[in-house]
Amino acid sequence: MLRKNYIMAPGPTPVPADILLAGAKETIHHRTPQFLEIMKETLESAKYLFQTNSKIYTFVSSGTGAMEAAVTNLMNPGEKAIVVVAGKFGERWKEICDSYGIQVVEIAVEWGNAVSPEQIENVMKQHPDARVIFTTHSETSTGTVIDLKSIAQLTKDTDHVLVTDEVSGLLAEPLKMDEWGVDVVVSGSQKGIMMPPGLAFMALSEKAWKLVEKNQCPKYYFDLRYYDKNYPDNPWTPAVNMIYMLNQSIKMIKEEGIENVWERHRILGEATRNAMRALNLELFSKRPGNVVTAVKVPESIDGKKLVKIIRDKYGVTIAGGQGHLSGKIFRVAHLGYVSMFDTITAISALEFTLSELGYKIELGTGVRAAMETLKREGVAG
Amino acid sequence: MLRKNYIMAPGPTPVPADILLAGAKETIHHRTPQFLEIMKETLESAKYLFQTNSKIYTFVSSGTGAMEAAVTNLMNPGEKAIVVVAGKFGERWKEICDSYGIQVVEIAVEWGNAVSPEQIENVMKQHPDARVIFTTHSETSTGTVIDLKSIAQLTKDTDHVLVTDEVSGLLAEPLKMDEWGVDVVVSGSQKGIMMPPGLAFMALSEKAWKLVEKNQCPKYYFDLRYYDKNYPDNPWTPAVNMIYMLNQSIKMIKEEGIENVWERHRILGEATRNAMRALNLELFSKRPGNVVTAVKVPESIDGKKLVKIIRDKYGVTIAGGQGHLSGKIFRVAHLGYVSMFDTITAISALEFTLSELGYKIELGTGVRAAMETLKREGVAG
CATH class of the missing domain: 3.90.1150.10 (Aspartate Aminotransferase, domain 1)
Incomplete structure (x- = not known):
């Protein structure tokens, strides 16, 4: 049959024909006023997806690249990070931290369970020197969602920085970044955003940005300071046709x-x-x-x-x-x-x-x- | 939702992405060896769809255009045609015949019923001067299929010419044009052939072609003698990109x-x-x-x-x-x-x-x- x-x-995930067609449009040069205008409009409207007023940085990378960017822009080698590990993607946070010599305070949760706000609160108390908390809103490997809103309550009015992997969660699970007080969100194109793989996203609160400014972790491609310098222009070559697709995707999401x-x-x-x-x-x-x-x-x-x-x-x-x-x-x-x-x-x-x-x-x-x-x-x- | x-x-009907993509390829000029090569290969392989060794003529028209071509190339004004009318598309045969002053011997069948071979045989006997029989293999308006194979048995070894509207039937209902002895088949692109609307088809037996040769019905665009003259080259401008799509469609049908x-x-x-x-x-x-x-x-x-x-x-x-x-x-x-x-x-x-x-x-x-x-x-x- x-x-x-x-x-x-x-x-x-399935890509709508209108998004594929947007990606099939003529590739124009990325250092032109024409493309910069598209970039500006697209990134401005992308804020809606994250429910934030912060800038949206885009990387030509998979979601894992954006996760690495979160780690290397927020953490310095030797510093302590709280990492929730309840599945494959919690493990990924830990592996990235390990790769840069960051001390991981692991909250190990049985796969299929969700970390509770209380667990996080306890570890925050036990490790007052650990300021950054890495979580996974939707743990794709186990089909589990955490109570991110309640967790954000714990960090919102403190100097803790709450990072969440929204690679699969974005648009499928409610997220109000600014209202809830989530500090750092990373995501990818090939999930709720309905695009092919190849583009990753990051948004940061002002509190998180302060860590970026003084960060000394070795990095180059994912150094957010380069991305911020001429924002919304990209420091390296952007994936021009994927930006067309993102533009179309956001239009469709806004329409729905x-x-x-x-x-x-x-x-x-x-x-x-x-x-x-x-x-x-x-x-x-x-x-x-x-x-x-x-x-x-x-x-x-x-x-x-x-x-x-x-x-x-x-x-x-x-x-x-x-x-x-x-x-x-x-x-x-x-x-x-x-x-x-x-x-x-x-x-x-x-x-x-x-x-x-x-x-x-x-x-x-x-x-x-x-x-x-x-x-x-x-x-x- | x-x-x-x-x-x-x-x-x-739904058009597969691979066919749409074939249609999105560069339009080349139709009077070039390059396009003629594509036309030749495509029409040669199109014979498979009809299960015939006869030429396949293509018209830039809807299926109705091919129906008109069948009438005006086979019938002369004043001649008698047997027309089975068991729904909207049987009526269309009748309307076309009426438009050209052809005498219609109508076999009126209640909508939802199928004409029986016996009914046709009787009318053939009653009207020995009516040599062409117009049928509808699949009457789309009522969801009814006729026993075309048995009907072809009646005409196969006689000088009657059996015409069948296969606009919706082709590929959905078995049809073996040559083996069964069906003389004329017309069809369209937007049904079993899985293409958008815009292209129509006609294939004729040698017996039917004899009627075409001496036909005097007024016509121009659909005059098959023009289409045959430089076949597979088209007499008028062919729908270049639809031929690309047809080529892809046949490949997919052969593969299945x-x-x-x-x-x-x-x-x-x-x-x-x-x-x-x-x-x-x-x-x-x-x-x-x-x-x-x-x-x-x-x-x-x-x-x-x-x-x-x-x-x-x-x-x-x-x-x-x-x-x-x-x-x-x-x-x-x-x-x-x-x-x-x-x-x-x-x-x-x-x-x-x-x-x-x-x-x-x-x-x-x-x-x-x-x-x-x-x-x-x-x-x-």
Whole structure:
């Protein structure tokens, strides 16, 4: 049977045709008033995505590059950082800190759990010399969201700097950077922003910028002082056509409205979770988020085979488990340019795959639960 | 909620990105060896779509233009033609004949029924001076398919010329032009061929060509003798970029395999019909085809509102009824570049819409029936 491709992984996510077409426009020179004007307009309107009045810096890099930029612009070698590690992307913060000789005070959280504000508060008290806290709003590896708003309450009126990895979380989980008092946000293009991979973002509060000014960590490409000097002009060559795409993406997000985007992710997450429950599948996360739903692979099923069949036979790309969860969970995303019918597609393909692997279900059970959720939420039926 | 567009109407149908990209390539001049080479290769490989060894003529026109070409190249004013009228597109044959002063021997079939080979045989006997028979393989307005293979048996070894409108039927319903002995086939680009509208096709048997040679019907643009003179070069300006698209389309159809394409349409048609039955909806056609499923609108429902809501709220474009069936039926296509998940999308959107209009269903009932069909047919689960 004809196989179309459906990306239901937590990044890259489906890219709308209008964004692809924006990226197919003529490449112009980046040191021209014409491009500078586009850059200015784009970065000004990008503030909306982060709900901030701060500048938005863009890097030609993956999200990991922006994470490194956060570490090397805020921390000096030998200094202490508080790092929450509750999955693969918490580990990444730790690995970057390690690479630059930064002392890591690790808050190790069992994968699938969310760090509590109390845990962070305790560690802040135990290590008063650790001023920067690295968190992961949406831990993609476990499908877990933390209570970032409450955590920001702890740091807002102190001289602590709260950094959050929003690579997968941005636009899928509510974030009000300025209102909540989150100091540093990093993100990437290929998630909620609905673009192909290749562009990363960073926004900083004034409090965070003070650390940048006097920072002495060895760095060059990601040194924010270069990016700030002629802002919004880039210090190095910007990815011209990706800026076109970003411009188009922001227009589409503004048109939908950020609250509606957040709400859509919440509803599709809820529909997916209810479908999994109806199929007698167990969610992996204790505090599931709306980026991706992580599900335990039933005992009788080969988890790697499941991910392979649903991709190669049905064209639906979902994610398997990372690290020690490889083969033990699968993850169905509802991130970015995803409609209710994409979610229904993913669930029906999952049902076919489970059935094929011998898991006992009545076909349509998960889809029905999702459809009922969509009706209950008032968006369909 | 975010609304993506799903074209589930019997044309235009969804266009694959690879075909759109082929159409976005540089327009070259049409009177060059480079373009002639493309034309030659494309029209040679297009024979596969029709399962013929005859030349494939292309017109820059809609399918209606190719229908007119069939009439004006085969018939002279005052001559008798047998025309099967069982819906909107049978009527179109009649209207074209009327426009050129051709005497129509109409076989009027109730809409939703299929003409039988016996009916045609009888009329052939009653009107031995009527040599050309105009049929509609797939009557899109009623979702009905005729038994073209058996009808061709009646004309194959006679001097009758059998013409069939394959505008919607081509690739969705099996057709073996040469093997069956169908004399003239006309089609359009925006249906099974998975292209945008704008290109039409015609293929003729040697027997039919003899009528063309001595034809005296007034015509110019559609005069096949001009098209044949420097074939495959076009007499007028060809739609250069549509030829690129056609080339890509044929490649994709060959890759899937025409038997698989036919089989996919059959299975998706079956899944759609079973979904409708599970929802207690009545099929309109007595002999439903695999292009489009026509369904009677339940008494309690406003049929025009149904088509409007499913399109404007859910982004799923289906078709309403045409002519006297307006508001009385709706038509869900499974034509062209349609996957099993597109069909599931259409059915779930239909369920939401019916539910919203007060029709009593348990959500997921139609989807389940479709999924079970797909499993039973051995293509899923």
